Amino acid sequence: MTTREAARLLGVSIGTVQKWVETGALAAWKTPGGHRRLRRGAVLGLLSSHATPAGSAADAAEFVAASAPDYPVGPDESERLAALRRSGLFGSGPDAVFDRIVRVAAQLTDAPLALLTLLGSRRQWFKSRLGTELAETPRAWAFCNHTILAPRLLVVHDAAGDPRFAANPLVTGPTQLRFYAGMALRDPDGFALGALCVLDSRPRQLSSGQRQAFGELAALAADRLRGMLQPR
Numbered sequence: 001m002t003t004r005e006a007a008r009l010l011g012v013s014i015g016t017v018q019k020w021v022e023t024g025a026l027a028a029w030k031t032p033g034g035h036r037r038l039r040r041g042a043v044l045g046l047l048s049s050h051a052t053p054a055g056s057a058a059d060a061a062e063f064v065a066a067s068a069p070d071y072p073v074g075p076d077e078s079e080r081l082a083a084l085r086r087s088g089l090f091g092s093g094p095d096a097v098f099d100r101i102v103r104v105a106a107q108l109t110d111a112p113l114a115l116l117t118l119l120g121s122r123r124q125w126f127k128s129r130l131g132t133e134l135a136e137t138p139r140a141w142a143f144c145n146h147t148i149l150a151p152r153l154l155v156v157h158d159a160a161g162d163p164r165f166a167a168n169p170l171v172t173g174p175t176q177l178r179f180y181a182g183m184a185l186r187d188p189d190g191f192a193l194g195a196l197c198v199l200d201s202r203p204r205q206l207s208s209g210q211r212q213a214f215g216e217l218a219a220l221a222a223d224r225l226r227g228m229l230q231p232r
Contacts, residue, residue: 006043024067062120071145083191090118098128101221111198117144118194147182148192156180158203178203183218196221
């Protein structure tokens with residue numbers, strides 16, 4: 001199939017199909033004339049996943065590991081994304097308990113921005129948020145990429161001086177983020193689906209008491225997350 005035919009069948013733009021090809025979500029090759037062609041079976045397979053937990057065929061690409069990610073990933077990234085897809089949480093509606101936890105996290109740490117994030121292949125999506133109108137960021141911008149690989153609370157005192165984050169658009173751009181603290185949220189199988197985190201535009205630290213209390217709050221968020229998931 002041509003990319004135009006695939007886009008028409010899937011109900012998305014040609015640009016979206018091209019992005020899926022580039023990320024490996026759809027296999028394709030080029031003709032001698034330089035035109036992309038896709039196997040009909042692969043396109044139909046993606047179409048059949050239209051009823052994914054996140055609600056559309058376009059979302060299916062979120063659960064396919066990027067072939068050359070521009071962000072750090074663990075060796076279990078494909079399995080982690082499959083677990084995220086099974087959870088049905090990515091792109092789901094608001095949850096009053098998560099919203100309350102995020103509010104308490106902000107109050108506890110005196111932070112203007114608090115999030116409960118879920119990390120797809122292309123996007124960091126906010127299941128709950130306080131202090132921002134944004135509902136998501138590109139996955140490559142996510143501080144939580146490092147959090148889900150960490151065994152404990154990750155604290156960044158000044159992102160501008162940290163080589164992992166100094167060039168991040170959230171640091172260099174209008175938001176001018178500097179401080180971050182986050183802890184991974186794991187499903188019953190141990191896969192880190194996202195994180196509870198707080199952020200600030202000024203460099204700062206957490207007291208030992210704040211660290212301990214934040215860890216307890218993240219544990220409550222993880223318990224809530226696991227309680228929402230259907231048994232496998």
